[in-house]
Amino acid sequence: DGGITQSPKYLFRKEGQNVTLSCEQNLNHDAMYWYRQDPGQGLRLIYYSQIVNDFQKGDIAEGYSVSREKKESFPLTVTSAQKNPTAFYLCATVREHGRSGYTFGSGTRLTVV
Amino acid sequence: GQQLNQSPQSMFIQEGEDVSMNCTSSSIFNTWLWYKQEPGEGPVLLIALYKAGELTSNGRLTAQFGITRKDSFLNISASIPSDVGIYFCAGQLGTGNQFYFGTGTSLTVIP
Numbered sequence: 658d659g660g661i662t663q664s665p666k667y668l669f670r671k672e673g674q675n676v677t678l679s680c681e682q683n684l685n686h687d688a689m690y691w692y693r694q695d696p697g698q699g700l701r702l703i704y705y706s707q708i709v710n711d712f713q714k715g716d717i718a719e720g721y722s723v724s725r726e727k728k729e730s731f732p733l734t735v736t737s738a739q740k741n742p743t744a745f746y747l748c749a750t751v752r753e754h755g756r757s758g759y760t761f762g763s764g765t766r767l768t769v770v
Numbered sequence: 771g772q773q774l775n776q777s778p779q780s781m782f783i784q785e786g787e788d789v790s791m792n793c794t795s796s797s798i799f800n801t802w803l804w805y806k807q808e809p810g811e812g813p814v815l816l817i818a819l820y821k822a823g824e825l826t827s828n829g830r831l832t833a834q835f836g837i838t839r840k841d842s843f844l845n846i847s848a849s850i851p852s853d854v855g856i857y858f859c860a861g862q863l864g865t866g867n868q869f870y871f872g873t874g875t876s877l878t879v880i881p
Contacts, residue, residue, distance in 0.1 A: 663812075690868075699776075699858065699873040700813075747812050751869075756820060756862060758803040759869060761812030 660684065663748050663762035669770050670735070670742065678733045678765045680748035687752060689731035690759065693717060694745040703746075706731055735767060743769050772797055776859055776872030784880050789846040791875045793859030801862035802842040803869065804833050808855045816857075817844070849879045 661682045670676045680689065688707045692700040702715030706725040720739025725731055735742045745766050749759035776793045783789060793802070801820055805813035817828050819835035819842060826833055830847045842859055859872040 661812075692871075697876070700871040702868075705868065745810075749812075756801045756818070758801075758805075758815050758818055758860065759813075761814070763812050764810065766810070 661748060661750055661760060661762035663746075663765050665765060666763070668765055668767045670767060672769055673737045675734055675736050676767065678735070678746055678748075678767070680731045680733065680762060681729055682731075682748075682750045682760075683729065684750055684752075684760060685728070686750035686760070687728070688750065689725070690749040690751075691715075691721075691723065691731070691733045692747045692749065694747060694764075700747065703733065742767055772861070772863070772870035774859060774861060774870055774872040776875055778875060779873070780876040780878070782878045782880065783849055785849060785851060787849055789849055789853070789877060790843065791857060792841060792843045793861070793872045794841040795861055795870075796840065797861075797863060798839040799861035799863060800839070801869075802833070802835050803860040803862075804831075804842070804844045805858040805860060806855045807858065807874075813858055846877075849877075851879050851881055853877060853879050 664679045690705040691703040701717050703721050704723040706712035712723050722734045747764050748762040751759050774795050803818050804816045807813040817833040822839050824835040833844045856874045856876050858874050860869040862869050
């Protein structure tokens with residue numbers, strides 16, 4: 658079955674550490690997105706990539722970094738510069754020029770301890 | 771980014787009641803989508819709308835693309851406990867891939 662796999666489902670990070678969240682897709686979709694969701698709030702765009710080896714900052718990119726070395730993968734690194742990283746992180750994909758909307762992964766919940 | 775105003779923010783209803791929520795924007799969108807998110811999961815697409823005035827149903831759910839193209843509406847008829855979750859609207863400008871999301875409506879159904 659085609660889909661998006663986010664891992665791990667739960668992640669705990671000590672203050673000052675970098676952590677990387679994985680997002681892998683086998684939908685052959687061109688564009689991939691990372692969103693952050695805080696309790697009781699909507700989705701805020703962190704980074705997105707429309708083609709391999711290219712990505713753009715979203716609304717809240719500070720303290721995050723990404724790479725897009727292959728079409729199937731779009732990992733997100735939460736760096737120590739991100740002051741409040743505890744949140745639910747969602748990866749999404751969409752076909753090029755797709756109007757049918759995003760397909761989302763099941764999310765990673767990151768907690769700073 | 772674009773701001774989509776979604777209301778109400780939360781709803782507490784009795785099982786069997788109908789539900790209405792809406793989403794408005796200051797921009798004109800060419801696509802409107804409605805998603806449902808259950809706790810600890812990613813949003814799942816419910817309905818997609820592609821032209822002004824379009825009315826589309828998915829079971830007990832009905833959504834409409836507003837005539838002005840700046841708003842959209844979602845109705846749920848005869849609610850049941852499994853309707854619980856957060857409902858998000860999303861809109862797309864032009865032909866770009868990016869969608870912009872509303873702030874969500876949290877629905878609680880009381881048996």
